[in-house]
Amino acid sequence: xxxxxxxxxxxxxxxxxxxxxxxxxxxxxxxxxxxxxxxxxxxxxxxxxxxxxxxxxxxxxxxxxxxxxxxxxxxxxxxxxxxxxxxxxxxxxxxxxxxxxxxxxxxxxxxxxxxxxxxxxxxxxxxxxxxxxxxxxxxxxxxxxxxxxxxxxxxxxxxxxxxxxxxxxxxxxxxxxxxxxxxxxxxxxxxxxxxxxxxxxxxxxxxxxxxxxxxxxxxxxxxxxxxxxxxxxxxxxxxxxxxxxxxxxxxxxxxxxxxxxxxxxxxxxxxxxxxxxxxxxxxx
Ligand SMILES: C[S@@+](CC[C@H](N)C(=O)[O-])C[C@H]1O[C@@H](n2cnc3c(N)ncnc32)[C@H](O)[C@@H]1O
Numbered sequence: 117x118x119x120x121x122x123x124x125x126x127x128x129x130x131x132x133x134x135x136x137x138x139x140x141x142x143x144x145x146x147x148x149x150x151x152x153x154x155x156x157x158x159x160x161x162x163x164x165x166x167x168x169x170x171x172x173x174x175x176x177x178x179x180x181x182x183x184x185x186x187x188x189x190x191x192x193x194x195x196x197x198x199x200x201x202x203x204x205x206x207x208x209x210x211x212x213x214x215x216x217x218x219x220x221x222x223x224x225x226x227x228x229x230x231x232x233x234x235x236x237x238x239x240x241x242x243x244x245x246x247x248x249x250x251x252x253x254x255x256x257x258x259x260x261x262x263x264x265x266x267x268x269x270x271x272x273x274x275x276x277x278x279x280x281x282x283x284x285x286x287x288x289x290x291x292x293x294x295x296x297x298x299x300x301x302x303x304x305x306x307x308x309x310x311x312x313x314x315x316x317x318x319x320x321x322x323x324x325x326x327x328x329x330x331x332x333x334x335x336x337x338x339x340x341x342x343x344x345x346x347x348x349x350x351x352x353x354x355x356x357x358x359x360x361x362x363x364x365x366x367x368x369x370x371x372x373x374x375x376x377x378x379x380x381x382x383x384x385x386x387x388x389x390x391x392x393x394x395x396x397x398x399x400x
Contacts, residue, residue: 135352137203141179143352145207146345148181151279151390154331155181158273158394159189161329162240165396166269169193169240175228175260176246180208182273186242187217194220196236200227232259239265244273248312257397258322264399270324274312276391278304278353279335281346283385292378296357296368303356315395324397335388342388346380347373 148155162169170193174183177197187195197208205223212221226233229251241260247253260270282297305311319326335342354369361369371378380386 137201139348139352141204141207143345143348144179144181146341146348147279147390148179150335150337150341150345150388151333152181152185153333153336154273154392154394155185157331158271158329158392159185161394161396162186162242162269162271163189165398166240166267169238169269171238171265172196172240172242173198173236173238174208175241175243176249177208177223178204178244178246180204180211182242182244183208183221184211184215184217186240187212187215187220190240193240194222196222196224196238198224198226198228198233198236200225200229228256228259232256232263237263237265239268241268241270242273243270245275245310247272247315248274248310253315254318254322257318257324261322261324261399266399268399270319270395270397270399272315272319272395272397273331273392274315275310276330276393277301278310279345279349279388279390281342281350281380281386281388283387290378291371292368293364296365296372299361299365300350300353300357300369303360304353307356309353309356319395319397323399325400326398327396329394329396331392331394333390333392335390337388339384339386340381342386343380345388346386350380 172195174197183197212218
């Protein structure tokens, strides 16, 4: 315990204060691999509501998990991935190429905080974990409503909570306090991370007819994948506890992100959990 109770200089690499798009893309890819079962259910929902969608937009596409799932679900459609990050769009195109779908996927690099790209219209729009990142989400909803063809559908997806990995209790003598994860989530929530309002009212205000669904997800994963996701997520988010964390919490994170027997790679008891909510907003 004592060897972990200080914030070693050597550990500073674990406490990133800055995340690159490439790091975010890695987390998103692992999320899709492990917690991606909602993609199956949510694209099926989209296909029920917009069976003939020929033009689809993935708004805030990130590394392309949604784009690829939509291209698979709608084999006749063309999909436009929109993001402000060129790094993300390159990853989306690479993912589409890998699945042999590159011919049906194109990209628009645009920052929606400026304005909706004038020429972009669609039968189906998909905004997964992206609406809450916008400066004025309701303005963008209004723009999406206008850019949807009559009868069109917007699917909005958000994570109900940040992904968690640790079991509820630890064996006696463990250097990891299982409460660290809850405190990390609370600290991130306090700084506005992944916070979103109940979108129903805003979507209705701009004219949509709205339905809502919950997608509970227990990750299906190998220990190796769980460890990679835990390292990517905790490594990227640990900065949130900097300055406020107790020394026990710092020690816990250092142990998890270190290389010892209780590190994420070697502990073998991680269970990835994550839940999502989806809104189907129809332009009647
Ligand atoms: C958390 S990621 C979600 C990615 C993907 N939809 C998914 O569910 O895995 C949010 C994405 O929205 C993009 N984004 C954030 N603000 C944006 C803006 N103002 N205009 C366009 N894209 C934006 C980010 O670059 C990032 O790729």
